[in-house]
Every structure is written in C-alpha cells, then in structure tokens.
Amino acid sequence: MTLSSILQEQSAALQEQLVSMRRELHRHPELSGEEHETTARIRTWLTESGIPLRELNLATGVLAEIKGSQPGPTILLRADIDALPVREETGLPFASQIPGRMHACGHDFHTASMIGAATLLQQQADTLHGNVRILFQPAEETASGAKTVIAAGALEGVTAVFGMHNKPELPVGTVGLKTGPLMASVDRFIIRIKGIGGHAGIPEATVDPVVVSSAIVSALQTLVSRNTSPHHAAVVSVCRLQVGSSWNVIPDSGEMEGTVRTFQREARANLPEQMRRVVENVAAGFGAEAELEWIDMLPAVNNDPAAIELAGQVARAQQLQVVEAVPTMGGEDFALYQEMVPGAFLWMGTGGTEQWHHPKFTLNEDALAISAALFAEIAVEALKAYGDR
Ligand SMILES: [Zn+2]
Ligand SMILES: [Zn+2]
Structure with a gap:
C-alpha cells in the first residue's frame, strides 16, 4: 500500500x-x-x-x-x-x-x-x-x-x-x-567578583563590587558590538546580578549569571576568551578580582x-x-x-x-x-x- x-x-x-x-x-x-x-x-x-x-x-x-x-x-x-x-x-x-x-x-x-x-x-x-x-x-x-x-x-x-x-x-x-x-547555540556564564567591603561613608577604604559589577555589565555589551562580526548574530544577556544586602554597607563580593547565543561556530568559539578578557581586566581596573565560569550547553x-x-x-x-x-x-x-x-x-x-x-x-x-x-x-x-x- x-x-x-x-x-x-x-x-x-x-x-x-x-x-x-x-x-x-x-x-x-x-x-x-x-x-x-x-x-x-x-x-x-x-x-x-x-x-x-x-x-x-x-x-x-x-x-x-x-x-x-x-x-x-x-x-x-x-x-x-x-x-x-x-x-x-x-x-x-x-x-x-x-x-x-x-x-x-x-x-x-x-x-x-x-x-x-x-x-x-x-x-x-x-x-x-x-x-x-x-x-x-x-x-x-x-x-x-x-x-x-x-x-x-x-x-x-x-x-x-x-x-x-x-x-x-x-x-x-x-x-x-x-x-x-x-x-541559536546556548551557553551559560557565571561571573564572580571579589572586592573589599566596608562602610558606605568611607568608600576609599573599600573596593566596591557594586561599581565593578555595573562596569562589567556595561562592558559586556561591547562583546557583540565590537568583538563580533556584523555579519554574525550574537546575544549576551546578563539575567541575574546579586551584590550587597543593605543600604549602608559596601559588600565584599558580587555574582552575576547569564547566557550567550550565537548562530555561527566562529562567533561561539571566540566569545568565551573575549568575555574572560573583559571581565578580568575591567575588574583589575578597579583593583578588584573577577573570574568567569563558562558552561558549554548546546550548539x-x-x-x-x-x-x-x-x-x-x-x-x-x-x-x-x-x-x-x-x-x-x-x-x-x-x-x-x-x-x-x-x-x-x-x-x-x-x-x-x-x-x-x-x-x-x-x-x-x-x-x-x-x-x-x-x-x-x-x-x-x-x-x-x-x-x-
Ligand atoms: Zn519546545
Ligand atoms: Zn519550550
């Protein structure tokens, strides 16, 4: 039949x-x-x-x-x-x-x-x-x-x-x-920031991870606009940002998490190293430390x-x-x-x-x-x- x-x-x-x-x-x-x-x-x-x-x-x-x-x-x-x-x-x-x-x-x-x-x-x-x-x-x-x-x-x-x-x-x-x-490909990243906490009124004695975190979030936007070919597509989204727990204490650390999406193998292959460079060096510019954990998920x-x-x-x-x-x-x-x-x-x-x-x-x-x-x-x-x- x-x-x-x-x-x-x-x-x-x-x-x-x-x-x-x-x-x-x-x-x-x-x-x-x-x-x-x-x-x-x-x-x-x-x-x-x-x-x-x-x-x-x-x-x-x-x-x-x-x-x-x-x-x-x-x-x-x-x-x-x-x-x-x-x-x-x-x-x-x-x-x-x-x-x-x-x-x-x-x-x-x-x-x-x-x-x-x-x-x-x-x-x-x-x-x-x-x-x-x-x-x-x-x-x-x-x-x-x-x-x-x-x-x-x-x-x-x-x-x-x-x-x-x-x-x-x-x-x-x-x-x-x-x-x-x-x-798109789907990958996940976690960024951990280490600063020095202290009194909100005495910032000169601290390395403020709130400021470092916001600078990293801003700098990550350039991975797509400045590091990825305009002929390729990519998305970098920071979806979780946790730093601090009160109004008058500068915290000593922060953590953020998000996802990277691309269509091209080349873009996907380059992004982890580019992200690592931005994360570590932006933090260093403030005297802080930051590390990137990259989790490969799907092509x-x-x-x-x-x-x-x-x-x-x-x-x-x-x-x-x-x-x-x-x-x-x-x-x-x-x-x-x-x-x-x-x-x-x-x-x-x-x-x-x-x-x-x-x-x-x-x-x-x-x-x-x-x-x-x-x-x-x-x-x-x-x-x-x-x-x-
Ligand atoms: Zn479905
Ligand atoms: Zn579904």
Whole structure:
C-alpha cells in the first residue's frame, strides 16, 4: 500500500485518534526527566499499533523502530515529550489536570503527530528499503534529553535525522524551512567578583563590587558590538546580578549569571576568551578580582541543505505551503543530533495566538494529521535518497 492511498482511506480516523492522544497528553503534563506516565502512554499506543520498540534502558523516553523488508539506511524522526512548570490559563475542556504544569510548548502535539507518522510507516513497512526510528525524547526543556539518548545509543547506525517544532505564527498547512542556522547555540556564564567591603561613608577604604559589577555589565555589551562580526548574530544577556544586602554597607563580593547565543561556530568559539578578557581586566581596573565560569550547553540548530531540500519537495508534493523559516535565538537540543548526522529541523504551522511557554498557549489540532503524513513521507523519501549514496 502506498502512503497516499493509506492517507485517503484513513485520514479522518487518524486525525480523530491523534486528537484524542494529544488531549490525553495535554491533561497529564510531566516535567523534564519525570515523563514516566507519558512514557508508559507512548509505549502502549505504539504497541497497540504493532510498532516494535527498541529498548534503550532510559528512565523516560521511547525509541520505536520500523523495520523495512529490504536493507537500507536508518532514518530518525524525533519528537520531544516534556512539559513546563507553567500554570495553564487556556480554559480548554482538556486543560492540564496537574496544578502548575502545562504542555505550554506543544510537545504533546509533537508526540501525537510522530505517533501518527509511525503508524503510517508501519503500514507500509513491507515496501521500505531500510529502517525508520522514531524517537520520543525526554527533557528537551532542560537541554539534557538529547545527550542522554545519544549516550544510550539511539543514534547508532542512523544516517539522517528530521524533526520539527510547532510554530504559532504560521497557519495550519504551512511549513517553515531554512538551510543553515535556525536556532541559536546556548551557553551559560557565571561571573564572580571579589572586592573589599566596608562602610558606605568611607568608600576609599573599600573596593566596591557594586561599581565593578555595573562596569562589567556595561562592558559586556561591547562583546557583540565590537568583538563580533556584523555579519554574525550574537546575544549576551546578563539575567541575574546579586551584590550587597543593605543600604549602608559596601559588600565584599558580587555574582552575576547569564547566557550567550550565537548562530555561527566562529562567533561561539571566540566569545568565551573575549568575555574572560573583559571581565578580568575591567575588574583589575578597579583593583578588584573577577573570574568567569563558562558552561558549554548546546550548539546551534544547523540545517543540512540536502535534508531541507528533501523536506521541501515532500511538503510541496503534499500541497503544503512552504515559506522561508524565520530563525530564533531560542535553543534546541536537536542541535546535538545534527552534530553527528545531517538533518533538518522545521517549523510546522499550528496557528496559535500566544508564543511558546505562555499560560494561554494553544495550537490548532488540524495540523496533527498533516504533520504525521509529512514526516511519514519525509522518512520514505529519505530512505530512497540516502540509500542511493
Ligand atoms: Zn519550550
Ligand atoms: Zn519546545
């Protein structure tokens, strides 16, 4: 059976089934690394559809594998499954039943639509040359899940990877595609300042970390404006600054923390040293000491041209509207898979009014079967394309 004939026959039934799964997930959101019930539900649904599971010994998360009848490459489709510590305010009849927890990033949509893709692929397994793995990844929001599943061996033998994020700004039936960087690298920094505390009225006997901290915050702004090429994009945000605890005592230390985002490897590689130089020397200028702790987190989501081309051809053949994806400085641990194999991460139009992580975040469920059919066909075409190489 071909995909288009399966779809013609089953489209309405599949859509109804995916809506019910998505709502079940939406009512029971679980935080990153705690997706135990979600994992159990996914396993049950896949097993009911006759889709084989590949055991990874993960605490949470699921890997399914559809084995084609003929040898060939292995293509990975990826969904994420975790929710957020957000109190839902949508008023939907299927709103979260767990106080302070919400699927506010739409990972319930990602999970249900990839189960749909798996179901469609399983029905044509006898025509496939190669295998399709479908990964339901835990802990995307904490940027730790991809690392865990890679360490567990989920990518062993994989030739290419495809994934998506729902996109409220794009209407249903629209797909956003872009070659190269789509989401930024994410790194974290902590700066510790050591001065000399004392009496607020006798500043000459102190080295004031309040003044040093504010000078460092100001100087950090020049990392983007003076150290990064105008052809590259970067963001340096100081998000926490703690110094002092009273009105008449100059404190002896301070601490700040923030994040750096870039699209280009070169910019990301240079920024830690540039930041260290600014931090240490600005502090020295005041007679203080400062140290930088840099924590590498995620590279940029970087789309492979051939994988994007393939996704675009499939989307157009399915009469979907293809638009140029607008990049975001948000991060995604899908980037770690793209460090290992070529892949494409795309925006799936879900036509909502609120942005990701908003307590009133909603999406249009009509995109569920559309997304399922798109990713099933992307996998079929990818088996052909990567098999020929
Ligand atoms: Zn999110
Ligand atoms: Zn998300």
